[in-house]
Amino acid sequence: MDSYHSFNLIVKNAMICTMDREGRVLRRGSLAVRGDRIALISETDLSRSALAERVIDADGMVLFPGFINTHIHIFQSFLKGLGADHRLIEWLNLSALPYGQIMTPRQHRLAAQLACMEALKSGCTTLCEFFYTNQDPELAHACIEGMQSTGIRSVFIRAFQDTGEEYGMPSMFIEPAEKAMREVEALKKRYRENDMLSIWTGPDVTWSTTEEGYRTMLAYCLSENVRYSMHLKETEVDNEMCLRTYGKDIVDLLEEIGFLTDRMLAVHCVNLTENDIRRFAEHGVSVSHNPAPNLYLGSGIPPIPESLRAGVNVALGTDGAASNNSTDMLETMKLAALMQKGLHRNAAVITADQVIRMAASGGAKAIGMEDRLGSLEPGKKADMILFDPRHLKSFPNHDAKATVVYASSEENIDTTIVNGEIVYHKGVFKGGLTEAELVQEIAVEVEKMRASAAAL
Ligand SMILES: [Zn+2]
The missing domain is CATH 2.30.40.10 (Urease, subunit C, domain 1)
Structure with a gap:
């Protein structure tokens, strides 16, 4: 030796x-x-x-x-069960949107520890946080630092909204896309990106982004080699708003402006058409499939076997715990398999091996790390x-x-x-933090959060 x-x-x-x-x-x-x-x-x-x-x-x-969770909103770990049994827009107005306006940096940090510790305990080693409560830069810092404290590999997606007040987007979340890109740049400098932490950006949803916003973000991402993600075709409402505003389908619009690239991670994609799938395969767009929220919010079942057959890279995500209500990757894998078997009345339409590959190598490819992970x-x-x-x-x-x-x-x-x-x-997390201690700290903060919500 x-x-x-x-x-x-x-x-x-x-x-x-x-x-x-x-x-x-x-x-x-x-x-x-x-x-x-x-x-x-x-x-x-x-x-x-x-x-x-x-x-x-x-x-x-x-x-x-290790499994790769390609989509979550960490702050929602404080909101489990709020807005239960409502569809997407009503649910958003009962949980994520009001509470996203009042949560403090300390609450964001604790939410990050809660989500990441559960992720690690369910076999996940990389977590992609889609962060959109941008009214105070301290909230992003608290979230990133909370993630880092647990030792999880992190992708922090600093998203933006530059319109959408008429559809219920709180005005404090809305900012010009140029300002958002400056904030993304500031995060990249502050945290000196490396393999343990990547910084991305992305438009939140169709109805909270202007055409100019897409173009501004895309120009920044192409020139600075930044990856991006967005919620896409989660429900029919999502596309209806796009048709009303731009007179065209969202995927047509994105293709026209050159937005469909291999740096893009499209989340949900419940209502993808055959033509959308073909274009995703052609341009190398990855899909983040989130079975639990698609079922919980009654959004529907995305065409995953069809996407895989067409050569689209599909990864898995839990989404935020307000629409899941946990951050459990094992449960996500089971749901991803069962929902397709039932829908297609075909037990072979998706296999255990394929589901594990979506969670591992599919996730690695979706974050551009297939040479290092998966x-x-x-x-x-x-x-x-x-x-x-x-x-x-x-x-x-x-x-x-x-x-x-x-x-x-x-x-x-x-x-x-x-x-x-x-x-x-065996039940012990990095730094010695225990579940019992974390639960105790969070219980105090949840009371404070409820009091602020009641005062709104
Ligand atoms: Zn989401």
């Missing part, structure tokens, strides 16, 4: 589902991490021939790549989870992929590793 063969971490005796292109599965193997990367994967026990600072014996467990392969970033099937719900485990998609819950996640660092292990 010499220093060349020393690692930060070795996970041994695990079943390893690499989710690589060939779908390689090691029935029993070990994986070694050096720094932030996967160094070796072997069918032998690497801990017998090399030194490691830490060795985890994962006997009985399954190693998967599968367990030497040279890639060490983002992975240890799944322990030995719980009532998930045992016995005949088929690991079927178990993780159809019979799992947060109790199955034993360990979550991000960028080579163990950030969650």
